[in-house]
Amino acid sequence: xxxxxxxxxxxxxxxxxxxxxxxxxxxxxxxxxxxxxxxxxxxxxxxxxxxxxxxxxxxxxxxxxxxxxxxxxxxxxxxxxxxxxxxxxxxxxxxxxxxxxxxxxxxxxxxxxxxxxxxxxxxxxxxxxxxxxxxxxxxxxxxxxxxxxxxxxxxxxxxxxxxxxxxxxxxxxxxxxxxxxxxxxxxxxx
Amino acid sequence: xxxxxxxxxxxxxxxxxxxxxxxxxxxxxxxxxxxxxxxxxxxxxxxxxxxxxxxxxxxxxxxxxxxxxxxxxxxxxxxxxxxxxxxxxxxxxxxxxxxxxxxxxxxxxxxxxxxxxxxxxxxxxxxxxxxxxxxxxxxxxxxxxxxxxxxxxxxxxxxxxxxxxxxxxxxxxxxxxxxxxxxxxxxxxx
Numbered sequence: 001x002x003x004x005x006x007x008x009x010x011x012x013x014x015x016x017x018x019x020x021x022x023x024x025x026x027x028x029x030x031x032x033x034x035x036x037x038x039x040x041x042x043x044x045x046x047x048x049x050x051x052x053x054x055x056x057x058x059x060x061x062x063x064x065x066x067x068x069x070x071x072x073x074x075x076x077x078x079x080x081x082x083x084x085x086x087x088x089x090x091x092x093x094x095x096x097x098x099x100x101x102x103x104x105x106x107x108x109x110x111x112x113x114x115x116x117x118x119x120x121x122x123x124x125x126x127x128x129x130x131x132x133x134x135x136x137x138x139x140x141x142x143x144x145x146x147x148x149x150x151x152x153x154x155x156x157x158x159x160x161x162x163x164x165x166x167x168x169x170x171x172x173x174x175x176x177x178x179x180x181x182x183x184x185x186x187x188x189x190x
Numbered sequence: 191x192x193x194x195x196x197x198x199x200x201x202x203x204x205x206x207x208x209x210x211x212x213x214x215x216x217x218x219x220x221x222x223x224x225x226x227x228x229x230x231x232x233x234x235x236x237x238x239x240x241x242x243x244x245x246x247x248x249x250x251x252x253x254x255x256x257x258x259x260x261x262x263x264x265x266x267x268x269x270x271x272x273x274x275x276x277x278x279x280x281x282x283x284x285x286x287x288x289x290x291x292x293x294x295x296x297x298x299x300x301x302x303x304x305x306x307x308x309x310x311x312x313x314x315x316x317x318x319x320x321x322x323x324x325x326x327x328x329x330x331x332x333x334x335x336x337x338x339x340x341x342x343x344x345x346x347x348x349x350x351x352x353x354x355x356x357x358x359x360x361x362x363x364x365x366x367x368x369x370x371x372x373x374x375x376x377x378x379x380x
Contacts, residue, residue, distance in 0.1 A: 077339075077366035089338035089369070120338070148279035148310065149267075149364075154340040174339075176267035177367035179279070 004133050004188035006123055006143070009039050009167040010175040013075050015050050015061040015103075016068045021112070025050055025105025032065045040124065041163055042066070052116075053102040053109075056084030073101060073116045076171045080118070090117040091157050121174060122157040123188070124164035133188070136160065143168060144189045149179040152189070194323050194378035196313055196333070199229055199357040200365040203265050205240050205251040205293075206258045211302075215240055215295025222255045230314065231353055232256070242306075243292040243299075246274030263291060263306045266361045270308070280307040281347050311364060312347040313378070314354035323378070326350065333358060334379045339369040342379070 022030050032046040048063040052073055059079045072095065075087055087099045099116040102109060123143070125135060135141070139158040145151055153174070168186055175181060212220050222236040238253040242263055249269045262285065265277055277289045289306040292299060313333070315325060325331070329348040335341055343364070358376055365371060 077369055078362070081366075148345065150344040152342040152344065154342065155338065172268070173363050173366035176271075176363035179267055 005185045006166055006168045006188060008175070008180050008182055008184045008186055009169050010180075010182045011074075011119070011169050011171055013059065013061050013079055013171070014045075014064050015052070015074065016064055016070075016072045017050070018069060018071050019067050021071045021103065021110060022067065024108045024110045025103060027107040030107070032063060032067065034065065035062075038064070039165055039167055041165060048105075051104040052079075052083065052085070053104060054083030054085035057082045058104075059083055070095065071103075071112060071115045073103070073112070074119045075116065076173050077118060078173055085116060087116045087118045089120050091120050091122060091159070092117075119169070119171065120155065120157050121153055121168075121170050122159055123168045124166065125158060125160045126164050126166055127160055127162050129166045130158070130160040135188075142189050144187045145178040145180055147179055149177065151178050153178075156188075195375045196356055196358045196378060198365070198370050198372055198374045198376055199359050200370075200372045201264075201309070201359050201361055203249065203251050203269055203361070204235075204254050205242070205264065206254055206260075206262045207240070208259060208261050209257050211261045211293065211300060212257065214298045214300045215293060217297040220297070222253060222257065224255065225252075228254070229355055229357055231355060238295075241294040242269070242273065242275070243294060244273030244275035247272045248294075249273055260285065261293075261302060261305045263293070263302070264309045265306065266363050267308060268363055275306060277306045277308045279310050281310050281312060281349070282307075309359070309361065310345065310347050311343055311358075311360050312349055313358045314356065315348060315350045316354050316356055317350055317352050319356045320348070320350040325378075332379050334377045335368040335370055337369055339367065341368050343368075346378075 035045040035047045037044045044065045046063045046065045098114045100113040102111045137160040141156040143153040225235040225237045227234045234255045236253045288304045290303040291306045327350040331346040333343040
């Protein structure tokens with residue numbers, strides 16, 4: 001059987017906002033402005049940034065569009081040390097037990113009680129890719145990286161949707177630990 | 191057989207200097223001043239810092255003591271993106287094919303032609319630990335980390351010396367990718 005190769009997509013820390021929070025942070029009725037498209041269909045980076053504030057410090061996160069139903073703040077473990085915020089490792093959208101923080105925009109600030117996570121490393125599969133490799137939505141996988149900083153990522157979460165493009169999403173800490181960058185190919189192993 | 195457990199020691203980027211370069215960067219005959227002892231016997235952090243300059247930017251690195259025969263600059267993959275410097279993954283002291291950079295101190299600056307590396311993840315073994323587990327100097331090992339960000343580090347270099355304290359050395363990128371910190375226990379696996 002051929003190798004299950006997946007392109008890497010390195011994801012920087014970022015934030016998704018609901019309109020209610022956009023109104024508070026940027027002003028009533030404010031509309032996010034498009035900066036550039038992302039590899040996942042329909043997703044884009046905006047020109048807007050929000051300050052995420054914790055007990056020890058803050059980090060500036062780019063807002064991703066489109067507007068979501070719930071605000072979600074995706075920080076890195078490095079950010080946890082900078083801000084003093086402690087966020088659980090969760091998959092996007094699974095915000096039970098997620099943490100809170102203060103968000104500050106040019107117009108105002110708000111304290112959110114949940115929505116702060118460190119995103120679990122995951123692979124987006126288009127349905128046809130998942131079927132070909134017999135991978136199911138919510139499976140946990142292992143991904144092997146070769147090279148000087150070779151390693152095997154355990155606990156890689158599988159998400160399958162018709163709207164997804166095949167991609168292994170890691171954050172900057174993970175990418176640099178393994179010395180991989182967007183577009184590199186890695187292998188799903190058993 | 192009992193598990194081969196090793197405590198983690200997270201190593202921040204840093205620099206070792208020879209006296210000739212200390213003279214240039216800090217002034218003729220300058221002596222490094224002790225800041226705090228490190229876990230490896232005889233090694234210590236100093237109060238001195240040096241700017242490491244590349245084509246895109248710079249990072250400030252703390253000088254470690256004691257003075258060495260050769261200058262060695264140990265940066266992270268994150269630092270490579272910040273500075274635009276491209277350093278090979280090497281073990282400390284193995285500086286063949288290592289890269290160069292500009293170093294700037296309070297007294298002067300110098301361009302070095304070699305000595306710039308990204309340190310390969312490695313374990314220091316006291317001789318008795320290595321014998322107990324049948325591990326030889328220069329072996330390549332695998333280290334397993336459990337938890338939310340669990341992974342298996344491949345290409346872990348073994349160094350054995352009577353003067354070493356047992357410790358698994360990773361940089362901040364690697365520590366944050368695996369969500370481990372100094373003092374956590376990890377396991378050598380076959």
